[in-house]
Amino acid sequence: MPVDMHKNVSVQVDSDFALLLPSGVYEIKKMEPRSKIRTIIVFCLFLAIAGIIGFGYFCQDQVCALSKRAVILQSSDMLTYNELPLHQANGINGNINSNSNGGITAMASKSSAPQNIIANAGLSYEDVLNDDFQFDMDGHDVMVFLHIQKTGGTSFGRHLVRDLDLKRPCECQRQRKRCYCFRPHRNENWLFSRYSTGWKCGLHADWTELTSCVDVELDKNEGETAKRRYFYISLLREPISRYMSEYRHVRRGATWKGSRHWCLGRQATAAELPPCYKGKDWLDVDLDQFAGCASNLAANRQTRMLADLALVGCYNKSSMPAHERDRVMLASAKRNLAAMAYFGLTEYQKMSQYIFEETFNLRFAIPFEQHNATISATAVQNLRSDQRHRIEKLNSLDIELYAFAKNLLFQRFEHLKAKDANFEQRYANLGNIFYKQGVTEFNWDSNVEDGLSTDH
Secondary structure, three states: OOOOOOEEEEEOOOOHHHHOOOEEEEOOOOOOOOOHHHHHHHHHHHHHHHHHHHHHOOOOOOHHHHHHHHHHHHHOHHHHHHHHOOHOOOOOOOOOOOOOOOOOOOOOOOOOOOOOOOOOOOOOOOHHHHOOOOOOOOOOOOEEOOOOOOOEEEEHHHHHHHOEEEOOOEEEEEOOOOEEEOOOOOEEEEOOOOOOOOOOOOOOHHHHHHHHHHHHHHHHHHHHOOOEEEEEEEOOOHHHHHHHHHHHHOOOOOOOOOOOOEEEOOEOOOOOOOOOOOOOOOOOOOOHHHHHEEEOOOHHHHHHHHOOHHHOOOOOOOOOOOOHHHHHOOOEEEEEEEEOOEEEEOOOOOOOOOOHHHHHOEEOOOOEEEEOOHHHHHHOOOOOOHHHHHHHHHHHHHHHHHHHHHHHHHHHHHHHHHHOHHHHHHHOOOOOOOOOOOOEEEEHHHHHHOOOOOOO
């Protein structure tokens, strides 16, 4: 009996691939001649190979690759990260820094659509340890300073623009808090900071804000899209002293109302961050009131500003239990800190200076002087036992993060020291550049207690 080859046969497909079809069915039709099918197959293979090559060449690194954030969001491993042994957590063995947070090359999404979906944390410390590493001032390398309040960042930021020995020094304008820190042979920024570019990503932008914003803002500023390498740097301070310094600053009338608290494409709402005071400031607030406000961001500020807040639902504290939120946020802060190209500690300034200079092969023209007697240190000593206990509890995440950071800083110092054949001479003469004129004495601790301002 002859077979009707023009008859259509429908087969129901019970799989996810059926979703790709309008009717959820495959339609099997008359077979084409074999030679014609072979030609079609070869043509399709050619198109596929050409597409893969083209896609890989033109597609941005962070769009074409699964970001570290995506992996973390899909895995429960992040919850136990802060329980890892320090040698695993700090990235010395490369366990967390390889291609950290979305890749070591720095092409962020240029879309104006909701940002912060894929973050880019730049080159990791592991990358800069390579013997052939060089911070390329003539290329597309950019240093990004994550400035946490009351850590001495205002003074450190000034000296980044004033006292580094550079081929083309930053040009600072009198009466203005702005310097032009351009590359030796073209007017492009190599430094993204308060004093070089301004608060482009928001007042005291944190890790979550910076990693989704810096590339877009530099493209706007320079009028072109560039594939840059970013090097994140930051400073941390002993948490109780930092908290007391912030309290004193707020008590004198300082605010940070200009901060955006941007995360996953939107600002935090008033319901998520209710104000701690009415009126224009919190002038003359007492310590118990300051510590009693549940939405006061002074508590665990360093952990929050270094963490990827998208992992914990941004500022929506109802997205997960409090203990789980704390664990994830602390783990993320540790991961990001360990992956940073550089960080320093206020209490170890000479060591921090040496690590910075050896990491970037740049030299400060002044030494960082250590003076441990600050006003906040005196205030800490005068705390009642119940006040101290309360503040320690409020900053428990920062206390653990600082212990992690201190351990990691010493490891980095010992590693660089072991590689430096002239360590003793170098360390004894930090900041000793005789031909550098017009430098100012740098006292990090005395400048930690900087004057009243709303944008410190």
